[in-house]
Amino acid sequence: MATADSGFKGVWVDLLNPLNQDLSINHKKLFTHVQTLGAKGVEGVVMFGHAGEGASFSAAERLVAVKQLMQQGVAGKDILLHVGFSNVADVVQLIREASPLGLKGCVIVPPYADSGVTDQGLINFFGHIVERTKDIATRIFLASQTSPSTSDLNPRVINEVLSLHPHAFVGLIDQSHNANHTLEWIRSFMAQLPVYTTHDLNAHVVANLGIHSGISSYANVIPHIMVHMVTSTQASKTSVAGNKIGTEDQRLEAFDRMIEHLPEVPALKYLMAATYRDSDWLRVRPPLATLNMDSQEKLSKEYKKFNQSGEAS
């Protein structure tokens, strides 16, 4: 069952994972990265989400990584763990195994399926998870998929799931990159549960509604900007030409433009490698691949310009 004091504030990072040559997680570098983010104002980490290449990691690998971080000094209350799998058994097992660690919570998503998924099927999927974990103390966040699909959450499914299991969930996480979708969830469900967005460009929109919390993949590389965007109450201004005015807004949009045409995770990892001057950060797990040399060279030049413009501002 859900426990009290479950929401979170500030920026939580959709954490990238540094990998060893054999593509296992480099736990020491991950801990250093987490500490560095903490010193730059980040409140917590979300492990094995989109940026953390969650789909490429088994339940056992996820659990080991969480335990390693905690052994090195990260508190469980500062960790959210993605436990998404396309079968109920693996989701339930990971929630149960993570429960004693005292994490901030576990994030579940709809199963990825080729076809044939119905609203009732999704309601049953989440119902089975709730039934099989209701005897343990845990906090479960319900998240949408990162890309639109026929098997994603929709308002009817959410309403039905929340109605059937009113105390099972502690928050909704919209992982779509669609501001209107996020606003629709806020309008529809905020009275029942806190709603969080993972879309970095939505951060200020949501902050202007008084919601100063969010999950950010860009915060791996630009934590200061994302902390400012999420925690600032200053409404963003717009010029007569419709362009955003305000240094942090412009910097965030410039950052987004720099990587929007590239696969996000390899691009962010390239920028981490450049920031830390450590090529180990380039590694990704298949089916992702590192950026090709042309993309790396182009991104390198643009990142230098981006950093220089920040120093000048």
Place this chain on the structure above:
Amino acid sequence: MENKNAWYLIEQDGLHRAISNEDFSKLAPDSYVLHQVFATHREALNEMSRLIKLEIQDVKDEVNKMAPPKAN
């Protein structure tokens, strides 16, 4: 996520420094660039040494680019 035993690798006035949490907390904001935060002083010093070596190599590469080509 504050760690009171952490060591901070910073750049200040063009120099790299590895400092304790206590010293870090006394720094004026915007007077430094924070690189990374480490669990031990040794790790912070090792990283500082690695970064300095990389920067020396960068300078060498720049100088070599400016050198006239060798006559055959």
